[in-house]
Amino acid sequence: MSNYILALDQGTTSSRAIVFSHDGNIVSSAQREFRQILPSPGHVEHDAEEIWSSQLQVAQEALRKQSLAASDIAAIGLTNQRETTLLWERDSGKPIGNAIVWQSRISAGICDRLKSDGLESTFRRKTGLVIDAYFSATKIKYLLDQHTGLRARAERGEVLFGTIDAFLIWRLTGGKRYVTDYSNASRTMIYDIHNLQWDDELLALLDIPRPMLPEVVSSSEVYGETSAELFGQPIPISGAAGDQQAATFGQACFETGSAKNTYGTGCFLLLNTGHQAIESKNNLLTTIGWGIGGEITYCLEGSVFVAGAVVQWLRDGLGLIQESHEIEALAASVSDSDGVVVVPAFVGLGAPHWDPYARGAIFGLTRGTTGGHLARAAVESMAFQTRDLLEAMQGDADIQLKSLKVDGGAAVNDALMQFQADLLGVTVRRPVVQETTALGAAYLAGLAVGYWQDQGDVARNWAIDRDFEPSQSDGSSIAHYARWKKALARTLDWEPHE
Secondary structure, three states: OOOEEEEEEEOOOEEEEEEEOOOOOEEEEEEEEOOOEEEEOOEEEEOHHHHHHHHHHHHHHHHHHOOOOHHHEEEEEEEEOOOOEEEEEOOOOOEOOOEEOOOOOOOHHHHHHHHHOOOHHHHHHHHOOOOOOOOHHHHHHHHHHHOOOHHHHHHOOOEEEEOHHHHHHHHHOOOOOOEEEHHHHOOOOOEEOOOOEEOHHHHHHHOOOHHHOOEEEOOEEEEEEOOHHHHOOOOEEEEEEEHHHHHHHHOOOOOOOOEEEEEOOOEEEEEEEEOOOOOOOOOOEEEEEEEEOOEEEEEEEEEEOOOOHHHHHHHHHOOOOOOHHHHHHHHHOOOOOOOOEEEOOEOEEOOOOOEOOOOOEEEOOOOOOOHHHHHHHHHHHHHHHHHHHHHHHHHHHOOOOOEEEEEOHHHHOHHHHHHHHHHHOOEEEEEOOOOHHHHHHHHHHHHHOOOOOOHHHHHOOOOEEEEEOOOOOOOHHHHHHHHHHHHHHOOOOOOOOO
16 A cells, blocks of 8 residues: 555645645645636636646645655545536547636526526525525536537537536546546536436526536545556546535544534535435525445535635735735734724625625724724634524524534634634634645545545544634623624625626
């Protein structure tokens, strides 16, 4: 057995590669940011060739840093930004235009028409999702509608659709495997999560040809091997999951009722509901967590579109900081936000509001407002949005959480984690290895090739870095949250409907 597992973590703002050892610790890593293409307000695109080249480069770099050869890697696991939609040519492998990113609101008008036709319940019943531009289906329709003759080519199987996992597996295997896993398929809004198949009725409603869709496979099995020229010799590719499901797996949330929250570009709270797909009554999503060995694990999910991305905005849009890590010190330069509230609805609002026409706003500004107050309010917006999600989730699952596992880039911020614990009134648990998205992909890949024996083997690797206990009892958290709700209400339905 080779010594390590290589995880490819293709995110919204960067591509990463991490080499893990058997104890789940990081041996080597590399990361590279890529461009965010913003053609118009609310529309976000990526260059798929840039995604591919950056992901391959960091994978090769992570091996090179520790003088590792392909023979040292037992398997590759892959995790990806979900819902981001890409079309490419089967023969050439060339992308057709840019990928439409999950954050993009470009297909909001299509969603409005589906809703006005009374189709919300049909989609929710089959897919577990609300009708929203967030998901892949209306992005596919938008792309097919934009290019003359493209739908006919898709009917003939000449044009393929994939989320980023399918595209990368296609490229890594030299076009030999065209697959996506259960978790990614469940985010497209055209996959029946109960019958585990692409749904003909939904495809017909959106005029999406079935021949352009990938085969749906387990989250943990050998899909194929990398082309020999990429790493010197072939490496098995044996695990794949959307980033939030991978993080849930990496956090060892294997028991029904266990939950994690990822503070990344967006904020994503997932609750394991076991083999039962619970229909949400509070505007959350029912999704597939992973499928292994013929068994499906379901989750309830709350999705926030802008969390850590608000820090990028403070850095690149306002110039308040030069590097993202400086946000913690700037926010700590003031004792509180002094009544300032930042609602980062830059691309609308996700769960539980689902308003593509909301837009970001800052409330409570005075002559005394400083950059520190803005920074603190921006950071606190992540905690407020998480509480919105948790309240909805506990109502759906009738479970009172005692603790919440956390990960993602912003989880390193001690002040944010303490504020989150105070706001939720539960213990916030941060693990030693916080790269849980990549770790989850590694675990899925390793389980498929026997590198780890079972989920118990994986769970034993989880180790606590710090617990944050709720500390406030003076009612200030209640007041802070009430102010947030007031501000949030004023951002809703801001833009005119298409």
